[in-house]
Amino acid sequence: MDSLSLRAQWTLLLFASILLGALFHYFHVPAALLLGPMIVGVVMGLSGATLRINKRFFLLAQAVLGCMIAQSLSPSILTPLLQDWPIVLAVLVLTLAASGLSGFLLVRFSHLPGPTGAWGSSPGGASAMVAMAGDFGADVRLVAFMQYLRVLFVATAAAIVARIGLGDTAHSVELLWFPPLNQGFWVTLGVMFAGAWLGTRLRIPSGALLLPALVGAALHSTGVALLQVPEWLLALAYALIGWSVGLRFTRPVFLLALRTLPQMIISIIGLMLLCGGLAWMLTRVLHIDLMTAYLATSPGGLDTVAIIAAGSRVDIAFVMALQTLRLFTILLTGPALARFISRYAHTRASAN
Structure with a gap:
């Protein structure tokens, strides 16, 4: 693959992604x-492709998702979270506990350094975890591999669950790919570019997604300006995010991770099962469907969960509210959890 020119690689990536996505x-x-683009990116990345998605395009793609999410957000979503705050708090604490247990066991039964295992198993925004990991002594390459491997597993599993649970209704609405553009489209572009720039400048975790979502929701829900996010723009954002994740699975990093790959996969599946159990518990105490609960507790990246939720006819507002709360909780507790795992997991391994 690396013998092909960049133009040939781009052509292959584009056409293969279109074909698989359309299928x-x-x-x-x-x-x-x-x-579709994510799987094509993984195959090409492991085959030695030298393509990389510019970080600016990845941030803009996240901003597009933020504007899409903004159309579903309103102040009313805070009501169920505040009314059921003990349950929401319990879910957050149990998610942290599941994450900590997963990271502890991964470090305990593998050769991974403590900080690498802790940050790699944290179920927050993948890009935020990778960005912070290097400051705490973790191997950023392995953390990125673990984070995006989990995103790949979670995205695939959530899509399969949504397909089984919802059947053909998941995409029963005929999409209008190229609607007439109105003033809302230009407002959307302004929110998108400004939010992505400001979120990065202020170093807000996942700020390129969260700021456009919050600002856009304020404009959209109050009627000050209605956002318009056409399907072709969403499709482009989806592809950029899929390629960004997929192409990170390069051959050198894969070979580096090969020794601990079985433990990584077991850790990811275990964390997914634990969060799935939390989703089932959530449906027993709140009036929400299983698919909404599953996506709200799913340990995937914020952007990928948002994409799946948008195409699955679930309560996207509840999903994004719980996912965002979890992201910030993990960002606050992540350093302490990494230190704990690094100190005690290897200590016990040595003692045994």
Whole structure:
């Protein structure tokens, strides 16, 4: 693959992604336009492709998702969270406990350094975890591999669950790919560019997604300005995020991680099962469907969960509210958790 020119690699990436995304879309797979490019990116990355997505395009893609999420957000979403705050708090604490247990066991039964295992298993925003990991002594390459491997597993599993649970209704609405553009589209572009720039400048974790979502929601819900996010723009954002995740699975990093790959996969599946159990518990105490609960507790990246939620006819406002709360909770507790795992997991391993 690395013998091909960049132009040939881009051509292959583009056409293969379109074909696989269209095939998934035809069979009503949720997040088809994310999964298709992501899988093609993984295959090409492991085959030695030298393509990389510029970070600015990745941030703009997240900002597009933020504007899409903004259309579903309103102040009313705070009501169920505040009314059921003990349950929400319990879910957050149990998620942290599941994450900590997963990271502890991974470090305990593998050769990974403590900080690397802790940050790699943290179920927050993948890009935020990778960005912070290097400051705490972790191997950023392995953390990135673990984070995006989990995103790949979670995105695929969530799409399959959504497909089984919702059947053909997941994509039963005929999409209008190229609607007439109105003033809301230009407002959307302004929110998107300004939010991505400011979120990065202020170093807010996942700020390129969260700031456009919050600002856009304020404008959209109050009627000051209605946002317009056409399907073609969303499809482009999905593809950029899928390629950004997929192409990170390079051959050198894969070979570096090969020794601990079985433990990584077991850790990811275990964390997914634990969060799935939390989702089932959530449906027993709150009036929400299983798919909404599953996505709200799913340990995937904020952007990929948002894409799957948008295509799955779930309560996207509840999903994003709980995912955002968890992201900030993990960002606050992550350093302390990493230190704990690094100190005690290897200590016990040595003692045994």
